[in-house]
Amino acid sequence: MKFETPATSNPIDQLKVIGKPADRVDGPLKTTGRAPYAYERHDVVSNPAYGYIVGSAIAKGRIGGIDSAAAKAAPGVRAIVTADNAGKLGKGERNAAKLLGGPEIEHYHQAIALVVADTFEQARAAAELLRVDYVKADGAAFDLAAVKDTGQPKPLFGGPADTARGDFSGAFAAAPVRFDATYTTPDQAHAMMEPHASIAVWNGDKLTLWTSNQMIDWGVGDVAKTLGIPKENVRLVSSFIGGGFGGKLFLRSDALLAALGARAVGRPVKVALQRPLMFNNTTHRPATIQRIRIGADRDGRITAIGHEEWCGNLPGGRPEGAVSQTRLLYAGANRMTATRLAALDLAEGNAMRAPGEASGMMALEIAIDEMAEKLGIDPIEFRIRNDTQIDPERPDRPFSQRQLTECFRTGAERFGWSKRDPQPGRARDGRWKIGIGTAAAFRNNLLVKSAARVRLDGNGMVTVETDMTDIGTGSYTIIAQTAAEMMGVPLEKVVVRLGDSSFPVSSGSGGQFGGNNSTAGVYAACVKLREAIAQKVGFNSAEAEFADGEVRAGNRRVPLAQAAADGALTAEDGIEYGDLDKKYQQSTFGAHFVEVGVDVATAEIRVRRMLAVCAAGRILNPKTARSQIIGAMTMGVGAALMEEMVVDKRAGFFVNHDLAGYEVPVHADIPHQDMIFLDETDPISSPMKAKGVAELGICGVAAAVANAVYNATGVRVRDYPITLDKLLEQMPDVG
Numbered sequence: 001m002k003f004e005t006p007a008t009s010n011p012i013d014q015l016k017v018i019g020k021p022a023d024r025v026d027g028p029l030k031t032t033g034r035a036p037y038a039y040e041r042h043d044v045v046s047n048p049a050y051g052y053i054v055g056s057a058i059a060k061g062r063i064g065g066i067d068s069a070a071a072k073a074a075p076g077v078r079a080i081v082t083a084d085n086a087g088k089l090g091k092g093e094r095n096a097a098k099l100l101g102g103p104e105i106e107h108y109h110q111a112i113a114l115v116v117a118d119t120f121e122q123a124r125a126a127a128e129l130l131r132v133d134y135v136k137a138d139g140a141a142f143d144l145a146a147v148k149d150t151g152q153p154k155p156l157f158g159g160p161a162d163t164a165r166g167d168f169s170g171a172f173a174a175a176p177v178r179f180d181a182t183y184t185t186p187d188q189a190h191a192m193m194e195p196h197a198s199i200a201v202w203n204g205d206k207l208t209l210w211t212s213n214q215m216i217d218w219g220v221g222d223v224a225k226t227l228g229i230p231k232e233n234v235r236l237v238s239s240f241i242g243g244g245f246g247g248k249l250f251l252r253s254d255a256l257l258a259a260l261g262a263r264a265v266g267r268p269v270k271v272a273l274q275r276p277l278m279f280n281n282t283t284h285r286p287a288t289i290q291r292i293r294i295g296a297d298r299d300g301r302i303t304a305i306g307h308e309e310w311c312g313n314l315p316g317g318r319p320e321g322a323v324s325q326t327r328l329l330y331a332g333a334n335r336m337t338a339t340r341l342a343a344l345d346l347a348e349g350n351a352m353r354a355p356g357e358a359s360g361m362m363a364l365e366i367a368i369d370e371m372a373e374k375l376g377i378d379p380i381e382f383r384i385r386n387d388t389q390i391d392p393e394r395p396d397r398p399f400s401q402r403q404l405t406e407c408f409r410t411g412a413e414r415f416g417w418s419k420r421d422p423q424p425g426r427a428r429d430g431r432w433k434i435g436i437g438t439a440a441a442f443r444n445n446l447l448v449k450s451a452a453r454v455r456l457d458g459n460g461m462v463t464v465e466t467d468m469t470d471i472g473t474g475s476y477t478i479i480a481q482t483a484a485e486m487m488g489v490p491l492e493k494v495v496v497r498l499g500d501s502s503f504p505v506s507s508g509s510g511g512q513f514g515g516n517n518s519t520a521g522v523y524a525a526c527v528k529l530r531e532a533i534a535q536k537v538g539f540n541s542a543e544a545e546f547a548d549g550e551v552r553a554g555n556r557r558v559p560l561a562q563a564a565a566d567g568a569l570t571a572e573d574g575i576e577y578g579d580l581d582k583k584y585q586q587s588t589f590g591a592h593f594v595e596v597g598v599d600v601a602t603a604e605i606r607v608r609r610m611l612a613v614c615a616a617g618r619i620l621n622p623k624t625a626r627s628q629i630i631g632a633m634t635m636g637v638g639a640a641l642m643e644e645m646v647v648d649k650r651a652g653f654f655v656n657h658d659l660a661g662y663e664v665p666v667h668a669d670i671p672h673q674d675m676i677f678l679d680e681t682d683p684i685s686s687p688m689k690a691k692g693v694a695e696l697g698i699c700g701v702a703a704a705v706a707n708a709v710y711n712a713t714g715v716r717v718r719d720y721p722i723t724l725d726k727l728l729e730q731m732p733d734v735g
Contacts, residue, residue: 001524002576003687010687011530011546012523017485018688021623025491026240026476035240038212039197039272045210048199049078051116051261051271052123053253054130055109055281059652060140060345062103063112064133071115071129076122079264080130081114086260092222092251096317096348099226099253100260105134106314107347108653109280111253116261116269140345141312142652144287148310151340156321156356158446163327165393166334171304175295179371183292183363183718185322187645187654188285189278189662190352194242196282197272200258207262208235211255214244215508216467220501222251227259238499241509244471245635246351249510252282279347279657284645286311286349288322288359292367295334300377300385302332307364309337312344320349321356325442325699326364328587331388345652351510353635354695357443358702362639362720365439365703370716379438379707380408380417391585400584400684403615404440407591410676411438411613415593424714425732432597432606435712439700441590441614445682445691446513447581450521451504451574454483454529458568460549460561462487463495464525468506468518470498473694474624475514481621482519482688486526488546489560504572512588512692515620520575520686529571533563575686584684588696590614592633592704598712603727605709607637612675612701617682617691629697630673636701638665644721 012018029035036043056063068080083089083102091098101110113130117123141147153161172178198211207229213219216236224231241248254271261269273281288311295304307326311319323337352358372382384405391397412418420436421427427434452466464483470476480494487494497503504525507517530551534541539553550557563569580586595609612629619625642663645654656662675697681689702720710716715730 001527001573002578012485012688014485017481017491018620019618022477022481022491022621024474024477024624025480025496026470037194037240037242038199038210038238039270041199041210045199045201045268048268048270049116049118049265050120050123051114051257051269052127053111053257053271053273053277054113054115054127055277056101056105056112057132058105058134058136059108061105061137062135063105064135066113067131071126074122074126074129076118077115077126078118079116079261081257081260081264082112088228090226090228092226094218094222094250096314099256107280107345109277109347111257111281114257114261116265140652141343142346142647143649144289144310144312144342144344147312147342147344148289151310151342154319154339154341156319156324156339159324161339163337163393164335168304168306168334168336171334172293172295172306175303176298177296177374179294179367179374181292181367181370181718183290183366185288185359185362185720187287187647188352188639188643189645190245190247191659191662191664192243192245192247195273195275195278196248196252196254198255198258199268199270200262201268202262205229206233207259209255209259210237212241212248213238214241214248214469214471214510216469216499216501217505217508219251223255226251226256236501238469241469241471244509245353246355246510247283249351275659276657279645279654279662281347283348283350285352285355285359286313286320288320290322290363292363294367294371296371296375300375300382302330302386304334305330305332306336310340310342312342313349315343317348318350320359322360322363324356325360327393328391328585329440329442330386331392332386335392346647353632354443354699357699361439361442361700362702365700366706366718369707380412383440384408397583397585400586401617401680401682402589403678403680404589406678407589407613407615410678411591411593411611414676415611424711429597431600433600433712434595434597435708435710436595437704437707437711439592439704439707441592441612441696441700443512443588443692443696443699445586445588445685446511447577447586448507448513448517449574449576450507450517451572452506452522452525453504453570453572454522454525455568455570456529456533456560456564458561458564460489460559461493461495462489463497464522465497465503466506466518466521467501467503468498468514469509471509473509473514473628474621475509475518477624478515478519478620479522482522483526486523486530489549504574512695516686516688516690516692517575519620519688523687524573524575525571528573529569532569532571533560536563536569580684586685588616588691588693590696592700594704594708596705596708596712598709603724603731605641605722605724607669607705608671610671610673612697613678614675614693614696615678615680616693616696617680617685618689619677620688620690622677625677625693626675628694629675632695632697633673633701634665634670636698637670637705639720640702640705640722642721
């Protein structure tokens with residue numbers, strides 16, 4: 001099905017199931033421990049061996065040799081896989097570095113060996129016996145600030161490295177009010193609960209991997225390319241995923257080495273990355289240095305806005321893309337963005353929840369507040385004055401829907417913005433200085449083709465199959481709701497099967513595009529099944545209605561089960577969007593509000609209240625969508641106040657590479673979170689009239705926290721995270 005114009009008559013608009021806060025259909029499996037995650041597939045393999053990955057102890061150089069004699073002689077050891085005996089390996093299209101290093105080493109904890117043994121404990125013990133001779137390379141780079149000026153233009157995901165409109169330099173120089181500041185964001189870790197884990201089984205020359213991967217079709221392609229085997233010989237299964245946040249978009253070393261280990265020992269092999277390896281062996285959100293310049297007239301209209309970003313990555317890696325939102329968020333005739341990527345010998349930087357916008361909003365939305373203060377204008381009013389209904393870089397392209405102003409006005413009323421003291425440092429509650437801050441939320445809505453297969457059986461059950469994944473977001477539930485709505489059956493009459501490469505290729509989970517696109521693909525397949533059912537029972541498909549387990553036309557009613565009485569009916573189709581994304585700019589919007597308390601003596605920061613107001617198209621399930629937003633808000637608090645992977649700039653690795661040293665928010669750090677979804681449908685987005693929502697909730701949160709801290713203390717911190725030591729040296733004396 002090609003979707004190019006809004007549907008005039010759409011069965012999804014009945015809203016009998018779609019749009020309702022349905023409980024998660026996979027909830028009982030998860031709460032009873034029966035949901036099978038990748039490492040736990042006891043139902044599909046027997047007598048597995050266990051692999052333990054050994055990571056490089058240097059960041060840059062080469063391996064002179066590996067003495068494995070003692071490890072091979074250890075109890076239970078079946079094989080030791082290294083680059084020397086793994087055979088010829090390619091590199092996946094989406095991997096910046098090789099997943100099995102040797103002899104060249106590209107980053108710290110790059111996998112250099114897999115020890116396979118009968119038990120995990122035996123494999124781990126034998127791995128300690130490997131003796132590796134390293135030769136360190138000279139001239140390695142680990143400090144972004146030191147190499148930023150060597151950065152080169154590098155295209156962003158979906159856009160050029162640099163953009164320009166009008167005369168930014170001239171307009172900025174001529175502006176009556178100017179602002180110019182630099183901000184930094186640190187390297188951050190996904191820190192998902194489930195580690196990267198896989199089980200590999202070979203059947204002749206065919207490989208099956210039960211793994212934890214967000215994008216099944218990408219994974220199949222990169223496994224095949226890396227191993228040098230046909231794509232049709234690879235099957236990936238990811239039925240349940242314990243969190244990804246972008247860290248499981250791509251093939252990683254657990255899957256590749258499980259496959260190599262299983263081939264070496266001729267039996268199933270299980271591999272899970274130990275937690276310390278996940279920080280340096282897999283991907284992370286890369287650090288950025290961002291310079292923002294804004295010029296405005298004295299009425300608060302932006303006349304010039306420029307955003308420059310410097311970041312680092314391995315050769316072949318991508319930039320963070322922190323300038324992305326500045327190209328679209330605020331009006332201004334004269335504009336400039338620029339991205340420079342330097343070579344760093346750290347682990348690969350790549351997608352993490354809202355890549356680009358999450359980091360970019362951390363800087364931009366502080367800069368907007370700072371500019372509003374220079375102008376003497378309320379921060380919300382300044383944002384509203386510079387709202388726009390067209391793409392600022394392409395005036396011929398309107399936004400399909402844009403309710404940013406409504407988000408701010410709704411949130412301001414709910415949060416009590418009018419009671420905020422605009423003079424920093426004056427509001428107190430005992431020993432706590434109180435501050436309130438806000439920031440815009442912005443994330444693009446991407447259109448990605450997606451397909452599904454739908455089957456009706458003789459019992460009236462509807463089964464949906466698609467390789468879409470559920471990374472904890474609720475995919476099972478909204479897909480079930482879509483099929484139930486389209487086929488006129490209750491949720492309990494729908495079975496959803498996900499995450500298997502033998503199913504039709506979906507959009508996958510990432511970039512907050514999964515929910516809208518995967519359900520649109522299911523919609524398309526259901527339209528085709530409805531036509532087959534109507535034809536089977538002798539109805540005109542254009543007149544057929546599906547409700548209460550029946551298909552109806554005129555005064556005739558036929559139970560769905562009857563249509564499949566002599567054999568199941570199956571339909572397969574997908575959604576494609578033509579050039580909609582070229583005609584319209586599709587984005588999601590929101591406003592974050594945060595109240596903090598800062599201890600007058602210690603500068604301890606406590607978040608006291610939070611509110612998010614979101615405009616993200618039709619909300620397919622308010623209950624699961626709310627969970628996505630409040631989870632993202634929590635991650636935003638972490639980014640603001642505590643998350644930082646600390647780089648050892650001498651040895652080239654992230655020092656705090658475990659959950660003891662890498663701090664994330666816990667329940668005690670997060671107060672009650674309130675959120676509002678604006679009543680919005682976007683008929684241009686898809687037949688579902690929905691948009692993405694999972695990443696919108698993190699964009700802008702850190703800046704809202706930072707702006708609240710400034711309002712509380714009068715101290716402006718531009719280097720994240722905002723830790724108490726950065727506040728203490730500037731805090732006024734206790735008074």
